[in-house]
Amino acid sequence: MLGSRDLRRGKAGLSDPRTLFEKIWSTHEVVRRDDGTALLWIDRHLVHEGSFHGFAMLDHSGRTLRRPDLTFAVADHYVPSHPRSQPIADAEAAGLVATLRDNAARHGIAHYGLDSPNQGIVHVIGPELGLTLPGQVLVCGDSHTATHGAFGSLAFGIGASEVAHVLATQSLWQRRPKTLRITVDGTLHRHVAAKDIILAIIAAIGTAGATGHVIEYAGPAIRALGMEARMTICNMSIEAGARAGMVAPDDITFAWISGRPHAPRGADWEAALAVWRALPSDPGAVFDREVRLDAADIAPMVTWGTSPEAALPVTARVPDPDAAPDATARQRIASQLAYMGLEPNTPLDGVAIDRVFIGSCTNARLPDLRAAAAVLKGRAAAIPGLVVAGSVAVKRAAEAEGLDRIFTDAGLTWGEPGCSMCVGMNGDLVAPGARCASTSNRNFEGRQGPGARTHLMSPAMAAVAAITGRITDVRRLA
Amino acid sequence: MTPFTTLAGAVALLDRANIDTDQIIPARFLRKPRSAGYDNFLFHDLLTRENAFPVRPHTAPILVAGDNFGCGSSREGAVYALADAGIRCVIAPSFGDIFASNAAKNGLLTIVLADAPARLGVASLTVDLPAQTIALPDGTLIAFEIDPFRKHCLVEGLDDIGLTLLHGAALAAHEAHLPHWSLPAKG
Numbered sequence: 001m002l003g004s005r006d007l008r009r010g011k012a013g014l015s016d017p018r019t020l021f022e023k024i025w026s027t028h029e030v031v032r033r034d035d036g037t038a039l040l041w042i043d044r045h046l047v048h049e050g051s052f053h054g055f056a057m058l059d060h061s062g063r064t065l066r067r068p069d070l071t072f073a074v075a076d077h078y079v080p081s082h083p084r085s086q087p088i089a090d091a092e093a094a095g096l097v098a099t100l101r102d103n104a105a106r107h108g109i110a111h112y113g114l115d116s117p118n119q120g121i122v123h124v125i126g127p128e129l130g131l132t133l134p135g136q137v138l139v140c141g142d143s144h145t146a147t148h149g150a151f152g153s154l155a156f157g158i159g160a161s162e163v164a165h166v167l168a169t170q171s172l173w174q175r176r177p178k179t180l181r182i183t184v185d186g187t188l189h190r191h192v193a194a195k196d197i198i199l200a201i202i203a204a205i206g207t208a209g210a211t212g213h214v215i216e217y218a219g220p221a222i223r224a225l226g227m228e229a230r231m232t233i234c235n236m237s238i239e240a241g242a243r244a245g246m247v248a249p250d251d252i253t254f255a256w257i258s259g260r261p262h263a264p265r266g267a268d269w270e271a272a273l274a275v276w277r278a279l280p281s282d283p284g285a286v287f288d289r290e291v292r293l294d295a296a297d298i299a300p301m302v303t304w305g306t307s308p309e310a311a312l313p314v315t316a317r318v319p320d321p322d323a324a325p326d327a328t329a330r331q332r333i334a335s336q337l338a339y340m341g342l343e344p345n346t347p348l349d350g351v352a353i354d355r356v357f358i359g360s361c362t363n364a365r366l367p368d369l370r371a372a373a374a375v376l377k378g379r380a381a382a383i384p385g386l387v388v389a390g391s392v393a394v395k396r397a398a399e400a401e402g403l404d405r406i407f408t409d410a411g412l413t414w415g416e417p418g419c420s421m422c423v424g425m426n427g428d429l430v431a432p433g434a435r436c437a438s439t440s441n442r443n444f445e446g447r448q449g450p451g452a453r454t455h456l457m458s459p460a461m462a463a464v465a466a467i468t469g470r471i472t473d474v475r476r477l478a
Numbered sequence: 479m480t481p482f483t484t485l486a487g488a489v490a491l492l493d494r495a496n497i498d499t500d501q502i503i504p505a506r507f508l509r510k511p512r513s514a515g516y517d518n519f520l521f522h523d524l525l526t527r528e529n530a531f532p533v534r535p536h537t538a539p540i541l542v543a544g545d546n547f548g549c550g551s552s553r554e555g556a557v558y559a560l561a562d563a564g565i566r567c568v569i570a571p572s573f574g575d576i577f578a579s580n581a582a583k584n585g586l587l588t589i590v591l592a593d594a595p596a597r598l599g600v601a602s603l604t605v606d607l608p609a610q611t612i613a614l615p616d617g618t619l620i621a622f623e624i625d626p627f628r629k630h631c632l633v634e635g636l637d638d639i640g641l642t643l644l645h646g647a648a649l650a651a652h653e654a655h656l657p658h659w660s661l662p663a664k665g
Binding site: 030031033035037039041043044050053056061063069070078092093096129130131133136141142143157158159160161162164165168169170171173175207208211212238241243261262263264265268269271272275307328332335423424425442444445446447450 | 494495498504506509510512524526546549550551553555574580583626627638642649652658
């Protein structure tokens with residue numbers, strides 16, 4: 001067992017080029033074991049209703065919360081999308097929302113409940129409030145915590161036992177992951193969005209393609225993206241198997257953070273900027289793996305199966321098991337098609353859809369809602385749909401621009417912020433056998449409800465599907 | 479946590495890739511308190527849909543599965559469901575990272591073994607964690623790798639938090655040197 005302060009660079013010299021990941025990791029090692037496993041300091045811990053197991057473990061052990069000032073609680077998973085004036089009808093869901101409030105009060109944690117202007121999906125409000133900062137380590141008991149890596153932080157999802165560990169110690173034991181740089185060159189075509197980039201990446205490397213790695217997304221196509229789009233990409237790192245994804249911070253990042261409620265101010269801001277500007281991976285820094293894509297090759301993407309890697313350009317056809325290279329692949333395709341109720345070789349463009357969901361920590365920020373509204377403006381939806389802003393702040397900003405009217409005029413429902421139909425814990429479920437065009441992140445069997453069939457796509461693509469009642473290439477309609 | 483040394487028992491074979499945690503335990507059960515037991519939630523919807531689904535609670539302590547077992551959501555409920563249904567060891571070619579970490583913290587051993595479903599299609603196995611071997615019924619021994627610290631904690635049944643608090647001085651030293659900008663500004 002070795003203390004880390006003098007050894008944190010291991011065999012590498014002081015001047016060796018380092019990656020963004022290595023810079024953050026090294027400054028957060030409290031203890032390092034001989035095998036490279038480190039006790040990492042945690043700068044921010046975000047908790048939600050689902051964290052009740054972690055609080056129960058802390059209480060059971062008789063321990064106290066080490067740093068309530070670095071812990072923030074928000075209700076999102078079990079929050080209804082119906083108006084806040086109505087009580088939560090489901091007693092268990094209401095109980096979990098109340099339990100979070102009580103745990104927060106008992107331990108002295110800031111809490112954003114249903115009546116708070118700061119409430120929203122944990123991965124939307126963290127950045128909004130300036131809790132997510134470059135160069136920091138942020139954790140949350142939710143696998144989509146990778147979202148926060150868009151700011152050049154190391155952010156990853158943890159389980160309930162780890163939540164309890166962080167509550168008690170403000171630290172976490174972590175095996176040092178490998179690094180994977182995914183470089184996206186070139187320029188995106190019109191109507192191709194961040195969601196299409198990440199679905200194309202997952203289709204290319206597979207849903208376990210980055211297991212054991214932290215991804216750094218780099219290249220001109222990533223640099224050209226705004227913060228919300230970068231969050232969409234980092235969000236789905238877990239769908240590629242990576243626990244974390246990150247983008248080096250730049251002036252776009254700093255401008256977005258500046259002035260946020262919990263962001264550094266004055267002299268602190270200047271001190272932070274000096275540190276943040278030194279974070280990007282050094283020229284010549286070595287990654288364990290490299291992957292390159294060209295943005296110009298990416299078309300609007302749609303998933304056809306029950307794993308995020310089952311994604312294809314909307315111009316493609318549903319795969320044919322008989323064309324698969326081996327029996328395992330054949331079986332894997334056939335079972336997904338059986339669940340999805342799709343015939344081999346059917347063109348994806350034209351598959352009939354029953355309902356639409358626009359929301360989730362992947363795609364419920366203001367630019368996402370603008371992209372969907374731009375398609376829907378002046379048009380009517382052919383099928384029911386639910387639009388759920390990622391936070392109260394996003395909802396209010398969207399309403400100030402009149403986006404809510406565009407959605408409701410089209411016939412869609414405008415819901416209150418939360419995780420909603422991405423995971424259905426709040427009762428927003430897709431009916432068994434029904435087909436949903438969804439801007440969320442997982443098309444797993446039963447994810448949106450037992451027997452529900454999910455097709456993942458971008459907000460603009462989901463908006464077009466609402467109008468036509470079919471999967472439709474947004475480039476045709478827009 | 480119950481220490482894990484050796485385990486001899488029946489095998490359930492689930493030869494499918496990408497069994498995600500939504501399939502291991504559907505989200506609607508995660509609201510339940512652990513005290514009532516999570517065994518009835520294990521593979522709930524798969525068991526409902528498939529009469530011949532190969533894994534049933536309380537029948538085999540060893541589960542052999544395909545690639546990327548436990549991918550997806552970080553829900554520790556997936557581990558609770560397996561553990562409460564009497565499963566103490568899962569062997570697969572690869573695992574979701576968070577699932578594997580959650581498993582270790584609940585005394586559930588995960589063993590990474592290439593081609594596990596093809597090699598371990600047998601009625602029973604004996605897993606010896608200290609020796610890092612899997613014994614087939616015909617006596618064949620298969621060696622496996624495991625992170626030494628994870629093994630240590632499993633074999634000893636150690637509580638992670640207690641171990642960490644032994645490093646209280648290092649934590650306090652780190653904490654004392656946090657730059658002021660790194661703390662949340664008063665909003």
